[in-house]
Amino acid sequence: MGTAFRRFEESLRAECARAGRERSELTLVAVSKTVPLTAMLEAFALGQRHYGESRLQDALPKLTEMPKGTVWHFVGRLQSNKARAVAETFDIVHSLTNERQLEEIGKAGRCIDGLVQVNIAGESSKDGIPATMLDKVLGMVQQCPSVRCRGLTVIAPYSPDPEQVRWVFREAARMAADNGLPWLSMGMSGDWRVALQEGATHLRVGSALFGER
Numbered sequence: 250m251g252t253a254f255r256r257f258e259e260s261l262r263a264e265c266a267r268a269g270r271e272r273s274e275l276t277l278v279a280v281s282k283t284v285p286l287t288a289m290l291e292a293f294a295l296g297q298r299h300y301g302e303s304r305l306q307d308a309l310p311k312l313t314e315m316p317k318g319t320v321w322h323f324v325g326r327l328q329s330n331k332a333r334a335v336a337e338t339f340d341i342v343h344s345l346t347n348e349r350q351l352e353e354i355g356k357a358g359r360c361i362d363g364l365v366q367v368n369i370a371g372e373s374s375k376d377g378i379p380a381t382m383l384d385k386v387l388g389m390v391q392q393c394p395s396v397r398c399r400g401l402t403v404i405a406p407y408s409p410d411p412e413q414v415r416w417v418f419r420e421a422a423r424m425a426a427d428n429g430l431p432w433l434s435m436g437m438s439g440d441w442r443v444a445l446q447e448g449a450t451h452l453r454v455g456s457a458l459f460g461e462r
């Protein structure tokens with residue numbers, strides 16, 4: 250596994266150089282859903298600090314066992330009845346879409362970083378608001394005292410050729426720029442290079458680091 254992390258880091262640095270970006274502009278979120286604690290501890294020892302989980306129940310035991318200094322990203326669909334517990338335990342939530350989540354997050358009694366998830370390609374299988382609702386939802390998040398509104402999250406449709414989804418990342422970058430938002434969570438194992446070229450700041454990478462699920 251150490252090899253996968255080192256190899257990924259090399260590719261990431263090479264891609265940054267090609268795209269004219271600094272490595273320090275990119276946060277690598279290692280998506281550790283289904284990954285056992287032992288593998289995460291190994292990754293921590295290699296220097297990996299940011300981890301992404303998509304289900305609260307699966308993440309909770311790992312949350313208590315990982316060393317101090319671990320930064321937790323919630324990247325899954327955020328059911329409002331779980332939002333309070335997520336806000337109590339995670340540092341960053343990538344999947345804000347509605348007001349009920351914000352009300353529940355408010356009950357956690359702390360302030361976390363949040364990103365609004367936009368469903369740019371309009372895929373019914375995926376979470377996220379339609380682009381037409383962005384102004385309204387961003388307004389709500391920016392009003393919420395428990396969330397620092399940092400940016401947008403996008404999951405591109407799966408395609409064997411990531412060039413086919415470049416437009417999705419480009420559109421997301423335009424929306425973030427139009428709204429003065431600094432963070433863009435986009436790019437996964439199959440399409441992170443294109444996402445990086447289009448301005449991603451947070452790559453959510455699972456299988457390329459931990460192996461196929």
Ligand SMILES: *Cc1c(COP(=O)(O)O)cnc(C)c1O
Nearest residue numbers: 280303324437438453454455456
């Ligand atoms: C699982 C997951 C990822 C990582 O996917 P890989 O293809 O394994 O890199 C990224 N983002 C979200 C929201 C996920 O659920």
